[in-house]
Amino acid sequence: MPPDLTPRQEDFLRYLREEIRRAGRAPSLRRAARDLGISHAAVAQLLRALEEKGYARRQGRYSRTVHLLNPARRTAGLQRWREIPVVGRITAGLPMYAQQQWEGSVVLDAELYRGENLFALRVRGDSMTGAGILDGDLAVCQPRQYACNGEIVVALIGGEEATVKRFFLGGDHIELRPENPAYRPVRYGFDEILVQGRVIGIQRGPDVMRRLEG
Amino acid sequence: MPPDLTPRQEDFLRYLREEIRRAGRAPSLRRAARDLGISHAAVAQLLRALEEKGYARRQGRYSRTVHLLNPARRTAGLQRWREIPVVGRITAGLPMYAQQQWEGSVVLDAELYRGENLFALRVRGDSMTGAGILDGDLAVCQPRQYACNGEIVVALIGGEEATVKRFFLGGDHIELRPENPAYRPVRYGFDEILVQGRVIGIQRGPDVMRRLEG
């Protein structure tokens, strides 16, 4: 994605969209200037910014027609793939994207995994084998600070290393349930658990498969 | 390669690469500082260290653009991703790549999956849940006409639909072993089984994960 818009530019883009939809074409610089309470030259600058960032296009030098490029079009042919970071440890500090430990990145099928800001986590231990999640698997996660009953989440227990478990909310506690008879569910107080994300996919590479054959 | 970098600097370099690839350009010092949980001046020092050691270059004195120069980049010229076909049915006719049934394709991380002519197969049934392979998973396969004991393979049983099982060779038979106590191993004559490939990876998407949450 091209460099993102500043808040101001986003406002302006929103305004432009609205006007074009309403009137069929873009307003003049001075008209827009009146609407927005700024000067016409400022509008011209904003418009140029949008143009440089690929959100709009104009014809000739003095043309008064503006085309907005829709975001899907902007990427010129949807990417078939995407890359997300593999975080090693997720320290307790929020927000999520602070203090991350970069372990690298992994490429995913973009049509399979939607959503913003996905990240991946290397699964340690065999507490979730019952749900088909093995030691060494890569868990693809969608960042979230809450969870619903039964969802498989990655959570921080008291600021420790992150773990993957099934989530259940009780009246006065949170229960994290492993998916392996060798382990037992554990209950925690609300202040002991920090949900970091929901597991929406699993990637198992040749290394893990090879170990299975051991 | 010459790791004349300290571990810290290597971390930072890795972080830089990820960010540049993700956002198209280097983050600001203070943004990086937030991400890494250190002060902006510390980032500037790290950056200067990388510059002095020849891993990065910047333009002017106050420029915000950073170029990474070290060719040690794993993915320098190489594609970071690859696309392989998802075959629906594998017909008995050999060679493998004739007469396939195209169900689409899937994108994989090229650094994770090596090898030529990989293909993927949608797993049906729950006979392999014990090995962490669930109904609906995508099995990434390496084409092979043979197999070793204990390997998880995709095989054709008497020209029927392909199945995924663990492979064992007996003196006078082939045993295909499910990984689920509800099923039993089955023995076949040599002429009843056609090994089509070895499973080297698993892809589980949001759809399957969602079903897990019931």
Next chain:
DNA sequence: CGGGAATGTCAATACAAATGTAAATGCAAT
């Protein structure tokens, strides 16, 4: 067609916020 009104462009300028630089300093490990 011609001319005025509306519109787009450019240049100089201002200011705040974000960003990069530098200096002084502390601490731990070699």
Next chain:
DNA sequence: ATTGCATTTACATTTGTATTGACATTCCCG
């Protein structure tokens, strides 16, 4: 002691956004 890595603080530069005014182009109506 030196080096790597961190801090804090002060300062310089760039960028985004705004201004104003002069000028060029286009549109439209008489």
